[in-house]
Amino acid sequence: MKCVKLSDAHSSTERAVIVNQPQCQSCSVIYPWLKTALCGGCRDEPTSSVKGLNEITETILSRASEHQSTASQHRLNQPPSLNAGLQAANAAQLKAKIATLKKQVKGDTITMEATLFYYPKNGTSAKKAQLLPVLKKFFGSDPAKSLLDQTREELKKAWLESPASNVSGMNTLNFEDVLFGINQSTKSVYHFKPTENHMLGTVDAMFTALKADAKISEADSKERKLTLRVYAYEAQSIVDDDVDFGISSVRRSSTHRSTSQASFKPSTKRKAATSISKATEYTSAFRPRKLASAVRPTPQIAYDQYDFTKITITIDAHGNMDETVSLDEKIEISKNWRGFSEGDKSEDGYLSKGATKFAFMGRVAGAPYAIFQCMPGSGVDELSNRTDLIAELKLLVQGQYFAESFARRAQTYDVRIPDIRWNSCNAFVGTVTDAWLDETSSLVFETFLAAPLLDTANLYTERKFSGSTTAGQSIDVVGSAIDAYAHHVLVDSEGTFLLTDLQGTSSPCSV
The missing domain is CATH 3.30.200.20 (Phosphorylase Kinase; domain 1)
Known part of the structure; x- marks a missing residue:
């Protein structure tokens, strides 16, 4: 049996592997895990110095008959081979199923694109914040409240981390009580204040209701997209109008680092209007090129x-x-x-x-x-x-x-x-x-x-x-x-x- 395999070997490495395989010295059958010179069947036969060819043949045939039924059952249980036409049909069917699943997943999600606007204290019209829109996908089964709350929080986080909030001094925007708007077209915006109807339903239900009321543009309706505007109001300060306070002196200061954070208390917000605001914006001019308790004088002092x-x-x-x-x-x-x-x-x-x-x-x-x-x-x-x-x-x-x-x-x-x-x-x-x-x-x-x-x-x-x-x-x-x-x-x-x-x-x- 080794001689047959050796004749088919193509390299010295393959020949060495075949030669090193364990082989019964009596029946010449190759056993991968054989540890002795004879296999178990040959060891059980009567000891003889030389076996005849007929005896060896009978031994091999008897062993084959023991496993014939098991081998037949194994072959019968093998799946039938398919021709090329059937394989192509099965592949097409599987591809169609995958496409259907992808379509269902896409149809069950809604893309939200939110842009931040704000109303300054000294203006009556909303201004667009210097901030990129926030994009996020929601499943139709998600609560509508989560979409509105997460949209507001994402914009708040992005605004506070943006340089624009510090440059314009608008880091006091009130994000707790905001107004939402939906772009119906390039010139039309539907404004709404979230109510219990919006909060109790799902994202898909809210989208379907807005779509039925023609509050969503045709393009966004096809793409299952909500183009939102979020309007925040700048918090105002409270100062007594009847009394002015003055600081007469600051005796001593230093430039030690600290975490001083202070702002004025927010008050009521202004209502939106359609007029164009001409209010000025404060910007810092600081561009450097380089960086005691006293008493009245005592009389008659020398x-x-x-x-x-x-x-x-x-x-x-x-x-x-x-x-x-x-x-x-x-x-x-x-x-x-x-x-x-x-x-x-x-x-x-x-x-x-x-x-x-x-x-x-x-x-x-x-x-x-x-x-x-x-x-x-x-x-x-x-x-x-x-x-x-x-x-x-x-x-x-x-x-x-x-x-x-x-x-x-x-x-x-x-x-x-x-x-x-x-x-x-x-x-x-x-x-x-x-x-x-x-x-x-x-x-x-x-x-x-x-x-x-x-x-x-x-x-x-x-x-x-x-x-x-x-x-x-x-x-x-x-x-x-x-x-x-x-x-x-x-x-x-x-x-x-x-x-x-x-x-x-x-x-x-x-x-």
Whole structure:
């Protein structure tokens, strides 16, 4: 049997496989799992040194007869072979079934295409949002409520993640109570407010009902498509119309990172109208090319007079700052303030101290000023003192810039806010030119920051609106406005500027 197979082998590899197959040495039958020289049948026969040809033949025939019936049954149970014509017919039938199933699946789904529109507070007509339409497929058996709710949520998510919401300041759109519209044609839109009839049925039932009422265009009807418009309203702010609040000063701020998020409370929405809105949109002009509790002056204070060089900071409409240097200026500094700097009382020109700075009295042309200098200590020298004070002056100027842009933004959207201003007007950094400084001098360093002294008497109240790492969570009008102002700075500067640790004084009157 091996010889027959070897004669049909085409390569040495095939021959080696055939030669290595186990074969009974008596009957020459090949058994794949044979472990001995003789198969079981040959081992059961009487032992003889040589078998005759007749005996071997009889053995093989007897074994074949044992499996003949089983083999016949196996052959009878084989499927009949098909000719080419029958195979082609079966393939065509299977293809038709698959096409029918695909058609049924397509007919049971409805494609939704939704576009966002919004009504601004200072306009009466809807504007199309700068947002790509949302496409989604729904099964006809899905609840109609799921289609409407998911459409609204998908548009809300896409809008809040889009740059357009930050640029236009429309991140306060109210998506909780929206109006839906269906494009009947290029010029006709059917508007509807979701009711219980829409919410209780299925998507297919709602589509069929709208189609029966001729609310869906012929093209969308054939494609089983809903072309929706979702109208959201911009939330309005609530400010007391009878009282104006002013922020007289913000004593100290820093540029630490925080998660300050603030906005105004939403109020009632406006009804849709067909007129064209001509309302303006606020856009940020910020394009930079580079990046203390005070008291009334105490009478009869002794002063030292110094000559100094003055540095003032100006800022343009795009947030770019420039320095101006003035020579031969004169200033008067409280003479004895250092003797009271260790106490808590404001005496003889000493005003207060913070974590890193002293504040004491000064005068320029008779006008009272608050003078700031860094505290002497480890790592604080003239250079670091000067660098820190110039940074403080720039911060005052930038804070006022964003306060003015915040006011313009509120005016654009017809929102009344308290008057907010930083104590940056007439503030400057000076460096004395004729001083010999020691432990008894009225100046600790040659460089100082001077800001007009604010009177905190009468109706002014000191307040801290946010911390260095804690966002403001105010509930009154003034605090909410400051929180919104801090958020405005972050958005208006395109995420490059953040104000924290905001504190100052407020009064119930315009400033």
